[in-house]
Amino acid sequence: MTFLTMNQNKYNVGIMSTGVYVGERIITNEDLEKISDTTDKWIYDHTGIRERRIADENMATSDMLIRAGKMALEQGGIHPEQIDLVIVATLTPDNIDPATSALVQAKLGLKNAFSFDMNVGSCPSSVYALITGAQFIMNGQCKHVLVLMGDMISKLINWNDRNSNYFFGDAAGAYLLGQAAYGKGLVAYHLGTDGTGYESINIHSGGSRNPCTHESLDQRLNCVKINGKKVKEFAVPTLCSAVNEVLQATGIKLEDVGLIIPHQANLRLIEEAARILECPFDKIYVNIEKYGNTGAASVPLALHEAIKSNKVKQGQRIILVSFGAGYQWGSACIEWCAAEDFLK
Amino acid sequence: MKFVSDIGIKALGIHEPVSAISINDARIRENINEEVINYMGIKEVHVACKDEHPCDMAVSAAQKAIESARISPDQIDIVIYTNTFLPEYPMWADYSHIQDRLGIKNAYSFKINQSCNSQLLALDYARSKLYMDSGIRNVLVVSSERWDYNYINRFISAGSCFYGDGASAAIISKGISERKIIDMDFYTDGSYAGLHYIPTGGTKHAPDYNSIDNQLYRFEPRITCKQHLDTREAKDRFWRLIIDNNIKLLDRMLEKHKLGYCDIKKLITYNMSKKVVKSISERTGKDLSETSFYIAEQYGHIGSTDICFNLYKMIQDEMVQPGDLVAVISAGFGFSWGVGIIQI
Numbered sequence: 001m002t003f004l005t006m007n008q009n010k011y012n013v014g015i016m017s018t019g020v021y022v023g024e025r026i027i028t029n030e031d032l033e034k035i036s037d038t039t040d041k042w043i044y045d046h047t048g049i050r051e052r053r054i055a056d057e058n059m060a061t062s063d064m065l066i067r068a069g070k071m072a073l074e075q076g077g078i079h080p081e082q083i084d085l086v087i088v089a090t091l092t093p094d095n096i097d098p099a100t101s102a103l104v105q106a107k108l109g110l111k112n113a114f115s116f117d118m119n120v121g122s123c124p125s126s127v128y129a130l131i132t133g134a135q136f137i138m139n140g141q142c143k144h145v146l147v148l149m150g151d152m153i154s155k156l157i158n159w160n161d162r163n164s165n166y167f168f169g170d171a172a173g174a175y176l177l178g179q180a181a182y183g184k185g186l187v188a189y190h191l192g193t194d195g196t197g198y199e200s201i202n203i204h205s206g207g208s209r210n211p212c213t214h215e216s217l218d219q220r221l222n223c224v225k226i227n228g229k230k231v232k233e234f235a236v237p238t239l240c241s242a243v244n245e246v247l248q249a250t251g252i253k254l255e256d257v258g259l260i261i262p263h264q265a266n267l268r269l270i271e272e273a274a275r276i277l278e279c280p281f282d283k284i285y286v287n288i289e290k291y292g293n294t295g296a297a298s299v300p301l302a303l304h305e306a307i308k309s310n311k312v313k314q315g316q317r318i319i320l321v322s323f324g325a326g327y328q329w330g331s332a333c334i335e336w337c338a339a340e341d342f343l344k
Numbered sequence: 345m346k347f348v349s350d351i352g353i354k355a356l357g358i359h360e361p362v363s364a365i366s367i368n369d370a371r372i373r374e375n376i377n378e379e380v381i382n383y384m385g386i387k388e389v390h391v392a393c394k395d396e397h398p399c400d401m402a403v404s405a406a407q408k409a410i411e412s413a414r415i416s417p418d419q420i421d422i423v424i425y426t427n428t429f430l431p432e433y434p435m436w437a438d439y440s441h442i443q444d445r446l447g448i449k450n451a452y453s454f455k456i457n458q459s460c461n462s463q464l465l466a467l468d469y470a471r472s473k474l475y476m477d478s479g480i481r482n483v484l485v486v487s488s489e490r491w492d493y494n495y496i497n498r499f500i501s502a503g504s505c506f507y508g509d510g511a512s513a514a515i516i517s518k519g520i521s522e523r524k525i526i527d528m529d530f531y532t533d534g535s536y537a538g539l540h541y542i543p544t545g546g547t548k549h550a551p552d553y554n555s556i557d558n559q560l561y562r563f564e565p566r567i568t569c570k571q572h573l574d575t576r577e578a579k580d581r582f583w584r585l586i587i588d589n590n591i592k593l594l595d596r597m598l599e600k601h602k603l604g605y606c607d608i609k610k611l612i613t614y615n616m617s618k619k620v621v622k623s624i625s626e627r628t629g630k631d632l633s634e635t636s637f638y639i640a641e642q643y644g645h646i647g648s649t650d651i652c653f654n655l656y657k658m659i660q661d662e663m664v665q666p667g668d669l670v671a672v673i674s675a676g677f678g679f680s681w682g683v684g685i686i687q688i
Contacts, residue, residue, distance in 0.1 A: 102678030106534030117457035191452040195444025206434040
């Protein structure tokens with residue numbers, strides 16, 4: 001479904017600042033060659049990934065989210081007590097119960113906020129969580145919303161499995177959302193789910209169907225399984241249609257867009273989508289080479305880097321696109337705000 | 345009394361597992377003492393059969409709600425799923441699976457988690473979306489819980505309720521003249537995130553042989569709470585706070601709408617012990633018979649499904665009448681609190 005938000009609602013919404021955290025340990029393709037039957041060439045040729053970051057063994061997802069959140073608050077110049085809502089989007093919570101957001105809220109000192117977790121697969125959540133956070137500002141319920149997205153899939157990977165060990169990295173990202181002036185910020189968004197892809201990512205053991213046992217650990221059923229082939233088939237057309245949907249809703253042309261920041265799933269898929277969209281590749285921000293697929297953090301991490309390298313400019317229209325297992329997808333067109341565009 | 349809102353609950357559906365266990369039967373088997381049975385007041389809980397998992401129950405409840413709303417699945421634009429305790433698999437797109445099984449083609453779906461408060465939050469999200477986006481017609485909110493014996497003892501693990509299995513669903517729509525959602529409000533305090541949790545199974549402690557041997561994948565609030573609530577006074581203080589925060593939210597909302605306790609005909613609370621529900625009713629000048637507790641007696645606490653489950657039952661039982669204002673009240677681990685006012 002596609003929605004035009006600009007000037008339709010009580011308030012407009014913009015991203016005031018971003019924050020990130022990436023795992024500190026670097027695992028290169030050469031490192032993976034030593035523990036599984038794979039090669040640097042195969043991984044790079046098929047995915048564009050050279051290395052990925054892994055968080056310290058003693059960390060949990062919340063530790064990464066807190067670091068990203070602190071950075072966003074600092075950069076946005078907003079005191080923790082000014083935050084009205086914190087949303088955590090992750091597929092890899094600290095604990096099965098309770099919500100990770102509760103812990104994050106306490107550790108960030110967000111005393112006046114309420115909090116909840118969102119589960120939208122992993123990769124698609126960066127746009128879903130953005131739109132959900134924006135909703136609470138658009139309806140006037142909140143002034144400042146902190147959206148935290150991150151996954152620590154390294155703890156759920158069978159590192160000896162060549163079919164899944166090269167793909168993911170650990171990271172977290174944050175958007176600090178605020179009320180934007182009339183005509184600024186989020187312009188339109190598009191969200192969709194195709195339920196036939198519900199099993200495209202799965203951990204088979206540890207739920208009500210298959211409790212975790214010694215046998216299930218022996219068989220590594222506690223590790224992530226992805227149907228990569230199916231997700232790839234879905235990814236390229238979905239990425240293209242998600243971009244086209246928001247373009248159509250806003251009535252702007254691709255040449256009017258400053259930058260597209262897609263989910264960093266696979267460089268080859270992004271290249272293929274750029275070809276179909278007839279989009280010059282320098283208009284697409286890519287950083288997958290350094291981080292791999294960081295799931296929920298992928299888009300905010302790329303956006304953060306794009307901002308820091310001055311690729312995102314005030315007044316420019318940018319498109320964020322996420323997609324992944326589920327199958328789910330989302331895109332958002334944002335007119336990038338300057339600091340003075342936010343209401344005090 | 346008239347309210348401007350025309351957003352409300354178009355239809356409800358529930359799923360109650362056929363099998364039930366009486367607390368009298370459980371008392372001997374689980375060695376539950378008389379004092380506990382008395383303050384709980386819960387007499388029976390329904391229990392899902394071996395192959396009746398959360399999504400199965402969610403689909404059953406949702407189908408009934410869709411049928412009752414006399415809409416086709418294609419008229420649903422958003423599916424919001426809540427399942428607080430335990431999904432079928434620790435990582436999979438269950439919300440997407442539910443969407444697929446219901447044949448809902450044009451929607452997007454996701455899952456939110458604010459523990460047992462999640463359904464109330466989902467109702468508020470739906471209300472907000474319908475209010476803000478003119479393109480949204482119907483939102484399906486569906487909740488389901490199964491307290492699997494492998495992970496919890498539904499009778500003795502928690503000290504504040506006996507847990508029952510089941511599901512409830514609601515279709516939230518515009519242009520509604522009955523069951524109007526007047527308002528909702530939430531409060532979370534993450535400083536209690538360490539009280540109730542499953543030690544292993546997330547990124548904090550990934551499952552291993554040791555955690556299986558020591559049953560650390562089990563939910564045992566009585567054990568995890570001990571270090572925080574080690575004295576009678578600490579426990580009493582904590583439970584007072586649980587009630588206080590709900591009352592504070594309710595008072596704030598009533599004041600906002602220029603209402604008093606006397607305007608509220610019934611309290612629909614989460615299905616906690618008689619002691620908790622009675623405390624809430626006494627603080628609002630209501631008799632226990634003016635609450636939903638009679639449903640808690642028969643079904644126990646069904647996690648995040650309670651509010652719509654109880655609302656459905658109270659409408660069926662003619663315990664509420666068209667035009668009545670009811671307060672909905674729930675709380676969840678983490679901790680989170682939610683209240684709302686619905687005009688029947």
